[in-house]
Amino acid sequence: xxxxxxxxxxxxxxxxxxxxxxxxxxxxxxxxxxxxxxxxxxxxxxxxxxxxxxxxxxxxxxxxxxxxxxxxxxxxxxxxxxxxxxxxxxxxxxxxxxxxxxxxxxxxxxxxxxxxxxxxxxxxxxxxxxxxxxxxxxxxxxxxxxxxxxxxxxxxxxxxxxxxxxxxxxxxxxxxxxxxxxxxxxxxxxxxxxxxxxxxxxxxxxxxxxxxxxxxxxxxxxxxxxxxxxxxxxxxxxxxxxxxxxxxxxxxxxxxxxxxxxxxxxxxxxxxxxxxxxxxxxxxxxxxxxxxxxxxxxxxxxxxxxxxxxxxxxxxxxxxxxxxxxxxxxxxxxxxxxxxxxxxxxxxxxxxxxxxxxxxxxxxxxxxxxxxxxxxxxxxxxxxxxxxxxxxxxxxxxxxxxxxxxxxxxxxxxxxxxxxxxxxxxxxxxxxxxxxxxxxxxxxxxxxxxxxxxxxxxxxxxxxxxxxxxxxxxxxxxxxxxxxxxxxxxxxxxxxxxxxxxxxxxxxxxxxxxxxxx
Amino acid sequence: xxxxxxxxxxxxxxxxxxxxxxxxxxxxxxxxxxxxxxxxxxxxxxxxxxxxxxxxxxxxxxxxxxxxxxxxxxxxxxxxxxxxxxxxxxxxxxxxxxxxxxxxxxxxxxxxxxxxxxxxxxxxxxxxxxxxxxxxxxxxxxxxxxxxxxxxxxxxxxxxxxxxxxxxxxxxxxxxxxxxxxxxxxxxxxxxxxxxxxxxxxxxxxxxxxxxxxxxxxxxxxxxxxxxxxxxxxxxxxxxxxxxxxxxxxx
Numbered sequence: 001x002x003x004x005x006x007x008x009x010x011x012x013x014x015x016x017x018x019x020x021x022x023x024x025x026x027x028x029x030x031x032x033x034x035x036x037x038x039x040x041x042x043x044x045x046x047x048x049x050x051x052x053x054x055x056x057x058x059x060x061x062x063x064x065x066x067x068x069x070x071x072x073x074x075x076x077x078x079x080x081x082x083x084x085x086x087x088x089x090x091x092x093x094x095x096x097x098x099x100x101x102x103x104x105x106x107x108x109x110x111x112x113x114x115x116x117x118x119x120x121x122x123x124x125x126x127x128x129x130x131x132x133x134x135x136x137x138x139x140x141x142x143x144x145x146x147x148x149x150x151x152x153x154x155x156x157x158x159x160x161x162x163x164x165x166x167x168x169x170x171x172x173x174x175x176x177x178x179x180x181x182x183x184x185x186x187x188x189x190x191x192x193x194x195x196x197x198x199x200x201x202x203x204x205x206x207x208x209x210x211x212x213x214x215x216x217x218x219x220x221x222x223x224x225x226x227x228x229x230x231x232x233x234x235x236x237x238x239x240x241x242x243x244x245x246x247x248x249x250x251x252x253x254x255x256x257x258x259x260x261x262x263x264x265x266x267x268x269x270x271x272x273x274x275x276x277x278x279x280x281x282x283x284x285x286x287x288x289x290x291x292x293x294x295x296x297x298x299x300x301x302x303x304x305x306x307x308x309x310x311x312x313x314x315x316x317x318x319x320x321x322x323x324x325x326x327x328x329x330x331x332x333x334x335x336x337x338x339x340x341x342x343x344x345x346x347x348x349x350x351x352x353x354x355x356x357x358x359x360x361x362x363x364x365x366x367x368x369x370x371x372x373x374x375x376x377x378x379x380x381x382x383x384x385x386x387x388x389x390x391x392x393x394x395x396x397x398x399x400x401x402x403x404x405x406x407x408x409x410x411x412x413x414x415x416x417x418x419x420x421x422x423x424x425x426x427x428x429x430x431x432x433x434x435x436x437x438x439x440x441x442x443x444x445x446x447x448x449x450x451x452x453x454x455x456x457x458x459x460x461x462x463x464x465x466x467x468x469x470x471x472x473x474x475x476x477x478x479x480x481x482x483x484x485x486x487x488x489x490x491x492x493x494x495x496x497x498x499x500x501x502x503x504x505x506x507x508x509x510x511x512x513x514x515x516x517x518x
Numbered sequence: 519x520x521x522x523x524x525x526x527x528x529x530x531x532x533x534x535x536x537x538x539x540x541x542x543x544x545x546x547x548x549x550x551x552x553x554x555x556x557x558x559x560x561x562x563x564x565x566x567x568x569x570x571x572x573x574x575x576x577x578x579x580x581x582x583x584x585x586x587x588x589x590x591x592x593x594x595x596x597x598x599x600x601x602x603x604x605x606x607x608x609x610x611x612x613x614x615x616x617x618x619x620x621x622x623x624x625x626x627x628x629x630x631x632x633x634x635x636x637x638x639x640x641x642x643x644x645x646x647x648x649x650x651x652x653x654x655x656x657x658x659x660x661x662x663x664x665x666x667x668x669x670x671x672x673x674x675x676x677x678x679x680x681x682x683x684x685x686x687x688x689x690x691x692x693x694x695x696x697x698x699x700x701x702x703x704x705x706x707x708x709x710x711x712x713x714x715x716x717x718x719x720x721x722x723x724x725x726x727x728x729x730x731x732x733x734x735x736x737x738x739x740x741x742x743x744x745x746x747x748x749x750x751x752x753x754x755x756x757x758x759x760x761x762x763x764x765x766x767x768x769x
C-alpha cells in the first residue's frame with residue numbers, strides 16, 4: 001500500500017493522463033477510515049447512538065424496505081450486467097487504483113448481500129452469482145468504501161441502463177445509519193444545522209456581526225452602502241446560500257458578488273438566520289426524512305419573512321436538492337411569486353440581469369486572470385438552470401465570459417456532463433479523508449494542468465462550496481496556489497461597476513454588459 | 519417420450535418467462551420513485567424522454583460514448599440476436615409472413631454477428647483485468663449459454679441439418695396443445711434445451727436488464743421538478759412537520 005501522504009505526481013501535461021487506467025491494486029484504500037459519529041450526533045437524526053446488537057437483522061430488513069420504497073434502488077440492483085463500461089469512470093478509482101472504487105465493484109459490495117437475502121439465485125446458488133452473507137467484515141467494508149464515493153453520478157452517465165452508484169451509496173449509508181454506524185462529518189453537521197440553522201453552528205448574533213463587517217468592507221471598496229440584510233421581513237428575495245459563504249475564501253467573495261448584483265438590480269433581499277444554510281447533508285446520508293427536515297426550514301423562513309422569491313447561492317449539492325427535490329420535500333410553494341422559477345439559482349438571476357443590461361461591467365478588472373470553469377458534479381448531472389437543456393453548463397460560462405476577457409474550457413471529456421468531481425463531494429470533505437481527497441482530485445488537476453500548459457490558464461472558477469474548499473486545500477499539492485480557485489460571483493464582483501461607485505482608473509470606461517453571448 | 523418431455527419443458531419455460539417477467543415488471547412499475555433523479559442534462563418533456571430512451575435502446579448511446587469496444591460487441595450481439603429471433607418466427611407461423619421470408623438470408627448472416635459479439639464479450643471478460651475483477655461465475659456462464667445456443671443453431675444450418683419441417687410441426691403443435699414428434703437429433707435437442715434454460719432463468723437473472731432499462735428513473739424521468747411537484751405515495755403519508763419557526767434566541 002502506498003504511504004498515506006503520497007501525492008500522485010503528474011509528470012506530463014498530456015490529457016491522456018487524466019484518463020489513464022491504473023493497474024488494479026487490491027486493498028489500496030482498505031485502510032481509509034472516516035471517523036465514526038458519536039451517539040450525540042446519531043441520535044438527533046433519529047438513528048441509534050452506536051452499533052445495535054441485532055444489526056444484521058435490522059440491516060437486512062432495511063435493505064428490503066429501501067427496495068420497496070425506491071424504484072431506483074431495486075432496478076439498479078437487478079439490472080447490472082457487469083459490462084464494465086463504468087469501471088474506468090470514477091475519479092477515485094483513477095486516483096487510487098483500488099478496484100473496489102470502480103463503480104460496479106462499489107455497487108457489488110451491497111448487491112452481493114442483496115442477492116443473498118432477496119433473490120432466488122442468491123438464496124440457493126450464492127457461489128454462482130457472487131452472493132455473500134452480511135458479516136461484520138462486510139459491514140465495515142461498506143463503511144470504508146461507501147465513504148469513498150462522492151455521489152457525483154459520472155458513472156451513471158456511462159451506464160447503458162443509467163445505473164447510478166450515488167443511489168446505492170446513499171442507500172448503503174442509510175442502512176449504516178440505521179444500525180448505528182453513522183459518519184461523524186455528516187451527522188455532526190446535520191445535528192449542528194438542526195440546532196443553529198447552518199452547518200457551521202453560527203448563531204444569529206455571530207452571523208449578523210459577520211454580515212455587518214462585510215457591509216463595511218463593501219462600502220470601503222465601492223464608496224456605496226451595499227447591504228447584506230439579515231432576517232428582514234418583507235424583502236422580495238430570500239437568499240439561501242452555503243454557510244461557507246460567510247467565512248471561507250474564496251466563498252465570501254462570491255457572497256459579495258451576489259450582494260453587488262442584487263444592489264445593481266435594485267431588488268430587496270435578505271438572508272435568514274433560521275435557514276442560513278443551502279447545503280443539505282441529508283442527501284449525502286440518503287435520509288429522506290432528514291433531507292425533508294432540513295428543507296422544511298427554508299419553507300418556514302420564506303413564509304415567516306414574507307418573501308416572494310427564493311434564490312440559491314453557489315453550492316453544488318444544495319442546488320441539486322434545491323432544483324430537483326425542494327418542491328417535493330417542502331412544497332408546494334404556492335405562496336411565492338409564480339412568475340419566477342422556485343427556487344432560482346443566483347446564476348440564473350445574474351444571467352438575466354446581464355441580458356437585461358442592468359449590470360455595468362468592466363471586464364478589464366479581471367484581466368490578470370486566465371480563467372477556466374469547473375462544472376461541479378451535482379450541478380452538472382443532478383440539476384439544471386435556465387429554460388434550455390444544458391443551461392447548467394451554459395449559464396455559468398456565459399456569466400464568466402461576460403465578466404472576464406480570458407477564458408478557456410478544459411478537455412471536453414472532463415467538463416459538462418462528463419465533469420470530474422473535485423474529489424471532496426458527497427460528505428467526504430473532511431480532514432480524516434485527506435488522502436482520498438488528494439488522490440480523487442487527480443483527474444481534474446491533470447485536465448487543469450493541460451490548459452495551463454496549452455493556454456496559460458491561471459485560475460479556475462466553480463459554483464460549489466465543497467469544490468471551492470476542496471480545491472483550495474488540494475491545489476497546492478498539484479503546483480497551484482490555494483487562491484487559484486475562485487467563485488464565479490467573485491469575478492462578477494470584481495467587474496461590476498455600481499452606479500456612483502468611485503473608480504480609481506477612469507480611463508477604463510465601464511460598458512454595459514453585452515448580450516451577444518446568449 | 520422425448521417429445522413429451524420437451525413439450526412439457528417448453529410449456530414450463532414459457533410460463534416461467536412470461537409470468538416471472540411480468541411479476542418483476544409489475545413490481546418495478548409499482549415501486550415508487552420518491553425523488554426526481556434524472557441524470558441531467560435531461561429532457562424537459564415526456565416526448566424528449568421517449569427520444570432519449572429510443573437512442574439508448576436502439577443505439578446504446580451511452581455505451582457508445584463510454585466504451586467503444588463493449589459497444590461494438592454488444593451491438594453485434596444484440597442486433598444479430600434480434601434478426602435471428604425474427605427469422606425464427608417462420609417456425610411458429612403457417613403460412614410464413616412475407617417480411618419474415620424476406621429477412622431469412624439476413625438472419626443467417628446475423629448469426630455470425632451474434633457469434634462474434636459473444637466471443638468478443640467473453641474474451642474481454644477474461645482478458646481485461648477490470649472486467650475479470652467484477653465477473654462472477656454466472657457472468658461467464660450466461661455468455662457460454664448464449665454461445666451454446668448460437669453454435670448449435672449454426673451447426674444445424676451449416677453442418678448437420680435436421681428435419682426442420684418436423685421441428686416446425688412440433689412447435690405449431692405446441693401452440694395448439696398437441697404434441698407432435700420432435701426429431702431426436704442431438705443438435706436440435708441441445709439447442710432447444712439451452713433455449714428453455716434461458717427462458718426459465720430470464721426473470722431471475724441479469725437478463726432483467728432488458729425490461730429494467732425502461733424503469734431506471736435516472737433516464738426515464740422528465741426534468742421538470744420545479745414546475746411540477748413530484749410526491750410518492752409513502753412520502754405523502756409522512757407525519758407533517760411543524761409550521762412556523764421557534765422563538766428567536768438560542769434553541
